[in-house]
Amino acid sequence: MTRPLTRIVATIAVAATAALVTACAPATAESEPEPTKTVAIEPSTPAPQPEASASSDPDVEEPTCDTIISPTTVKDFESLGWTSLADKFLVGSIEIPDGVQCIWGDFSTATDHVQLFGWAPISADQAESAQTELVAQGWRREDSPEGVYVTESAETASSVDEEGYGLTYLFGDGWVKYADTKQGILLVEWPQT
Template identity: 55%
Template sequence: MTPLHRVGSALAIAVALSLVTACTAPAPTPSPTPTIDDSAANTPPPTPAESVAPAGGSDPTCETIIPAATVEDFESLGWSAEQDDFRVGATIIDGGLQCVWADHAGPATDHVQIFGWAPIEQDAAYDAQDNLVGEGWVREDQPDGVYITENPETTISTDENGYGMTYLFGDGWVKVADTKQGLLLVVWGD
């Protein structure tokens, strides 16, 4: 074999080995995305004794409308709540609040949880329900109240049953969560 052939053979072997190594090298491990333990959403709702507003006339807060264990889970991920007015469409419901739980200090993301609660008079509840249905939301009458959920054709994020953002209208109150299943975590005022 001539020196030129040896160099060519060595180069071919080196290229082949580098291709084999590149193809078999382990892929980098992606950094884990924080997730929220949804097991609480799969449990039955708390009994009324566990979910009523605290004595002493306290107002609802982002930390009290959902279970303390859920707040601890969010905080352990570095999440916090941003509080806003409770809205049904463009209508603000006085006395209520809507909370967006997320890592607000981190980069922008769609990993958020939304929970809200407000007192509402019956006439205002009927108007809010009619307005949502008029905008294409879907109404379901159930024993525990009236559910109004996003149109499944336009919702972005859904629970395991296909429900996106959902309102639950009860006797003198309304709740909201980013999914119907998430409503189980809104325990204020039950």
């Protein structure tokens, strides 16, 4: 098992333990809050109205574990009893805001039989830094018509696809995709069009 997958499984175990401990904690008695007086104050100037921006478009969804892969893939996973856990999107030590990294699996039992997917918007500078860091750690970089693939070394990968690719990032123009294999990158279909 690779270090990132070990960290993910450890994080899941800690979160599950914390949830069980807090769920079993005795309830504390709550006292009735005392009513307080409310005084209405009229504003002297009108409140500022938010300006429309690309991110405030109500038709644009945020990337989630259910939206970065196709609805068919989500249904297939759910038919197996799988659910997803969302986490922050990391490329090496670099956290990419507004992205999502997902683990799909059956979390009712201890298993390493899971699928990993992720998507995040990324600047050119962040992409360059992330690729440099991964390559310095022994990952392999490949240019392709789709973008730049960066994949872990086949010698250290816990599982690989038919072409020998393990954990893989695909860097495109303003975005990065992630999956547990290069073949798995094909399942990441964000943004939906």
